Amino acid sequence: MLQSVPFARTLDISFEKVEPGFAVCRMPDRADLHNHVGGPHAGALFTLAESASGAAMLATFGDQLSRATPLAANAAIRYVKLAMGEVVAEARLQASREEVVATLDAGGRPEFDVAVDIKTADGTPVSQMTVAWTLRPNR
Template sequence: MSKPSLLRTAVDRVRRLPKPLFSRAVTRMFNFQVRFAGTAGIRFEELSEARSVLVLENRRKVQNHIGGVHAAAMALLAETATGAVFGMNVPASHLLVIKSMNIRYVRRAQGDLRAVATLGAEQRLRILSEPKGDLLVPVTVTDESGEQPIECEMVWAWTPKKK
């Protein structure tokens, strides 16, 4: 059995905290390591091996010229949500990298954004059983209206670390 990732180990340590404290602890831990996510103010609501739920508030720091969340910030939210759930499953002996991002901006975003990324049992087993590979990590980004301002395809890869 492979040693779990540092992210999973850290999340497991705070999992017993009440939900608001768990959310705050995971957000601080992740954003300390991934500083751009912290700069944007991405907040974790949920993080497990199967699912991540993240929120990005529409605030001045991430706004575009028309007062909505900037396109790059929307992409960052989707990438962070998929990377977090993917990172919960990649063993410590491996590196994870984003291989490709395909983002279609389909409508103007209204208010705050929420991203939900998931990995099925078959995908999680594949990460643990294959020495390297890549897979599409599903993510849905919605705004305050409940609509999807962007449609995303995020492909993540894992490969053994060099000794």
């Protein structure tokens, strides 16, 4: 992931667990990533969650990259509590691999969601995000 998405290195995002349909990413507490109240900036939280969603997606559909390009089509985030310190994002694919690949096989452009929960290191929920991904067939 860090080779294919270099921006994640800028935030020191680590990919702790990546498997089909699931990923866990962590972002350290760094002063240069803080907002005006001393916690991780909203943009940094967004990037952490998007990175986790991409890892879960690629772990599931990486074998399809020769015929389709993955693209984030839409994202929505809800900030529920002020985050402080290190944060962890857990991403879960919300679609069946079989259905997504079948749509691609039929010549369609599948779209599917990945839900992400962002928590502090002690497990306190701070944000929720959904990223809608698509696999654009290569021409």
